Amino acid sequence: DARVTQTPRHKVTEMGQEVTMRCQPILGHNTVFWYRQTMMQGLELLAYFRNRAPLDDSGMPKDRFSAEMPDATLATLKIQPSEPRDSAVYFCASGSILAGKNNSPLHFGNGTRLTVT
Amino acid sequence: GESVGLHLPTLSVQEGDNSIINCAYSNSASDYFIWYKQESGKGPQFIIDIRSNMDKRQGQRVTVLLNKTVKHLSLQIAATQPGDSAVYFCAEIPITGRRALTFGSGTRLQVQP
Numbered sequence: 001d002a003r004v005t006q007t008p009r010h011k012v013t014e015m016g017q018e019v020t021m022r023c024q025p026i027l028g029h030n031t032v033f034w035y036r037q038t039m040m041q042g043l044e045l046l047a048y049f050r051n052r053a054p055l056d057d058s059g060m061p062k063d064r065f066s067a068e069m070p071d072a073t074l075a076t077l078k079i080q081p082s083e084p085r086d087s088a089v090y091f092c093a094s095g096s097i098l099a100g101k102n103n104s105p106l107h108f109g110n111g112t113r114l115t116v117t
Numbered sequence: 118g119e120s121v122g123l124h125l126p127t128l129s130v131q132e133g134d135n136s137i138i139n140c141a142y143s144n145s146a147s148d149y150f151i152w153y154k155q156e157s158g159k160g161p162q163f164i165i166d167i168r169s170n171m172d173k174r175q176g177q178r179v180t181v182l183l184n185k186t187v188k189h190l191s192l193q194i195a196a197t198q199p200g201d202s203a204v205y206f207c208a209e210i211p212i213t214g215r216r217a218l219t220f221g222s223g224t225r226l227q228v229q230p
Binding site for chain 2: 043045056093105106108
């Protein structure tokens with residue numbers, strides 16, 4: 001049963017520290033998304049990649065957040081320096097989305113719960 | 118468990134009853150819609166999807182209805198079970214521009230035994 005894998009599941013860190021979250025998308029999926037979920041804002045899109053190329057990162061604070069896909073089996077989301085307001089659950093999702101054509105639903109990992117103190 | 122929304126609307130139903138969860142979407146240019154279920158401590162889980170050229174689609178115990186005229190989506194769950202208790206999100210993808218899922222705010226379904 002293919003699934004999106006995220007690590008770590010939980011991360012507690014102090015303000016100012018660097019945080020790296022990792023995601024292994026489902027093999028064969030060409031699109032990877034990063035979402036953030038908070039009580040107040042719900043699910044917000046941070047960034048997404050197609051065929052490992054960044055397509056949109058307009059939802060991400062550029063000064064501290066960065067997202068990369070070093071290869072097809074790994075996506076990373078990094079926060080440096082982290083701040084208390086970054087505390088949230090960060091989800092990775094993968095799917096097969098083709099421009100102008102039928103899409104498949106996104107499959108989500110179980111998230112990384114980040115707490116910045 | 119994780120919190121997915123402090124002020125989520127809540128639908129409370131009796132086990133065995135049918136549930137209807139509604140969603141108003143914002144983008145008239147959206148062409149693909151999905152319902153997700155999220156349980157505590159987990160990521161959103163795909164339930165059912167529908168494309169804009171359809172107005173109804175059925176799955177196992179679930180039916181999605183799409184009314185493009187009023188930009189309304191609904192999820193019907195037949196014979197609701199305690200395991201259906203979760204937060205339900207509708208999501209849409211526009212036909213042009215940013216082809217990424219935009220999520221609604223969610224509805225909490227509570228099933229009373």
